[in-house]
Amino acid sequence: MGTERQVLLKYLLFSVAVLVMPVVFAGGYLLNVLVFVGINTMLALALNLLLGYAGQISLGQAAFFGLGAYISGVATATYGMNPWTALVLAACIVGLIAFAIGFPILKLKGHYLAMATLGFGIIIYIFFNETIDLTGGPSGLSGIPYFSVGEFQFDSDTKNYYLIWGFALLMILFSVNLVNSRIGRALRAINDSEVAARVMGVNARLLKVQVFALSAVFSSIAGSLYAHTMTFISPASFGFNFSVELLTMVVIGGLGTVYGSFLGAALLTLLPEFLRTLQDYDIVFYGLLLVLMTMYLPGGLVRIPALLLPYLAKFKAGRQENA
Amino acid sequence: MSDQLLQYLLSGLSTGAIYALIGIGFAIIYNSTGIINFAQGEFFMLGGMLTYYFLSVAKFPLLAAMVLAILLTTAIGVLFERLAIRPLRNASPLILVIITIGGSILIRGIAMLIWGKDTHSLPMFTGNEPLMIGGATLLPQHLWIFGITLFIIIINRFFFYHTVSGKAMRACSHNRRAASLVGIDVKRMVLIAFAISSAMGSVAGIITAPLTMTSYDVGIMLGLKGFCAAIIGGMSSGIGTVFGGLILGVLEAFGAGLISSGYKDAIAFIILLLILFVRPQGLFKKADTERV
Numbered sequence: 001m002g003t004e005r006q007v008l009l010k011y012l013l014f015s016v017a018v019l020v021m022p023v024v025f026a027g028g029y030l031l032n033v034l035v036f037v038g039i040n041t042m043l044a045l046a047l048n049l050l051l052g053y054a055g056q057i058s059l060g061q062a063a064f065f066g067l068g069a070y071i072s073g074v075a076t077a078t079y080g081m082n083p084w085t086a087l088v089l090a091a092c093i094v095g096l097i098a099f100a101i102g103f104p105i106l107k108l109k110g111h112y113l114a115m116a117t118l119g120f121g122i123i124i125y126i127f128f129n130e131t132i133d134l135t136g137g138p139s140g141l142s143g144i145p146y147f148s149v150g151e152f153q154f155d156s157d158t159k160n161y162y163l164i165w166g167f168a169l170l171m172i173l174f175s176v177n178l179v180n181s182r183i184g185r186a187l188r189a190i191n192d193s194e195v196a197a198r199v200m201g202v203n204a205r206l207l208k209v210q211v212f213a214l215s216a217v218f219s220s221i222a223g224s225l226y227a228h229t230m231t232f233i234s235p236a237s238f239g240f241n242f243s244v245e246l247l248t249m250v251v252i253g254g255l256g257t258v259y260g261s262f263l264g265a266a267l268l269t270l271l272p273e274f275l276r277t278l279q280d281y282d283i284v285f286y287g288l289l290l291v292l293m294t295m296y297l298p299g300g301l302v303r304i305p306a307l308l309l310p311y312l313a314k315f316k317a318g319r320q321e322n323a
Numbered sequence: 324m325s326d327q328l329l330q331y332l333l334s335g336l337s338t339g340a341i342y343a344l345i346g347i348g349f350a351i352i353y354n355s356t357g358i359i360n361f362a363q364g365e366f367f368m369l370g371g372m373l374t375y376y377f378l379s380v381a382k383f384p385l386l387a388a389m390v391l392a393i394l395l396t397t398a399i400g401v402l403f404e405r406l407a408i409r410p411l412r413n414a415s416p417l418i419l420v421i422i423t424i425g426g427s428i429l430i431r432g433i434a435m436l437i438w439g440k441d442t443h444s445l446p447m448f449t450g451n452e453p454l455m456i457g458g459a460t461l462l463p464q465h466l467w468i469f470g471i472t473l474f475i476i477i478i479n480r481f482f483f484y485h486t487v488s489g490k491a492m493r494a495c496s497h498n499r500r501a502a503s504l505v506g507i508d509v510k511r512m513v514l515i516a517f518a519i520s521s522a523m524g525s526v527a528g529i530i531t532a533p534l535t536m537t538s539y540d541v542g543i544m545l546g547l548k549g550f551c552a553a554i555i556g557g558m559s560s561g562i563g564t565v566f567g568g569l570i571l572g573v574l575e576a577f578g579a580g581l582i583s584s585g586y587k588d589a590i591a592f593i594i595l596l597l598i599l600f601v602r603p604q605g606l607f608k609k610a611d612t613e614r615v
Binding site: 051055057059104105107108109110111112114115116118119120122123126127129130240244247251281283284285286287288289290291294295298 | 353358359361407410411415416417418419420421422424425426427428429430431432433435436543547550554583585586588589592593595596599600603
């Protein structure tokens, strides 16, 4: 965890790195990919709060992402609402839905929780496909407006980059604060032993539902941002496979680490871009990564420096002996 | 109208029988290990795809192709247990969920690499002259599905109640530690559980493929439906799950016929959620097992 100053310093360094990116990759294609890294970071972070900290799995995250995108999309494209209002509206609705289903769903544990959230995700996915009058069905919904402030429109990669990473950085700041607070400790206590946490006076049931709702709200905001930067959405982006992809990001990056969410999201978003030949086979690759990482590197990518440290120390000690 | 309803009922029962077979596979593994094997649907897919491969590409006769497919799927099931499940025996349920999801993606992905994304069909086992039953039509393949499912359920029952291995597996499902204390080799029982349930999954895949075609991704939906069946049946590896499958199949068929076919899959999952919320111990069991 580190001291407060270290936490702050880490955050500032990360923010600066994020903010100078567009200068480095000005106008390039990569900037467009980095916009997606931002969206996926928010989604992975949302899942990580739930899975990595509170220890509650969700295989239905894509549904919250999709609900955010569709509520935003329909409200603006069909009913002419302002995109900012739509974003807030979507976040509120999705938060309420998550809060309502959270109580019965989070009563379940382990495998059953996984199946229930998966079932929820598939039901929502089917509704995206079938309510054609509202969502446009499988062929998608187009004509979603860009965000704008007065005359200024977020209609280029660079503008959207700053918009999306602005939100992502806010969410990261919020999460860093959350996990280092009393609530964060309570969540980790639930993860270790729910019974013990209850005994210590943690209202585990309510807290789990609150984190579930928070994770849904984050996902919904990411969904709205996605809808208004893409201006086109279709159900295919919000299916079961995407929920699994998010899970892979969190596991690869590192369960229970805020920056691990970013690492996982960045790796899984960038890799297919660099390995174009992987395009069709990415699913095999995800499967293999999931299995191997769970078996051999359960702490995720963020653990690598800590794992290398003993070797480094040995190496240094060896050199000193030689000298 | 009543003819139509009879038709829904019959086709519902035949899909329900398939759900039951897959559901029993879930239950057998769950009862011996406490794991929900998310890769269960992939065994179903492998059954159909491997039969297609041995029949159409390697040019074996149908029966030989089916036997080979079942054997190979069983071997893959056993391999999956040895390579991914056994090394993580003491892991948390969360890790096991993730690893079986990873395994299922991997199996599906490899199938896609080998056989591509096309759908393939198998020939009907015996002709495709439809039979008329009181105004509803039934294909001979449907009879095969009913017959083979019934046969497997009977064998299953015999195995679990009248053989030493079967009884030992039941002992494991009640209490693994107690079972190992009386000298039951729990590891071997887990291996057998994976073998049986992958074999059953592949049989389900084979008998369905002539009716619905098969492709690398048929396992996801069918696996989930099988899980619904097992949940309705209270995770029993016997008659409860059979009824669970049949109820699910019939409800789906009526839902698709009377409401809308687009929402067919949603019906199964709404039932799943309702059961998990209201009666997580299944429809037929008293609340004696801790599942929540």
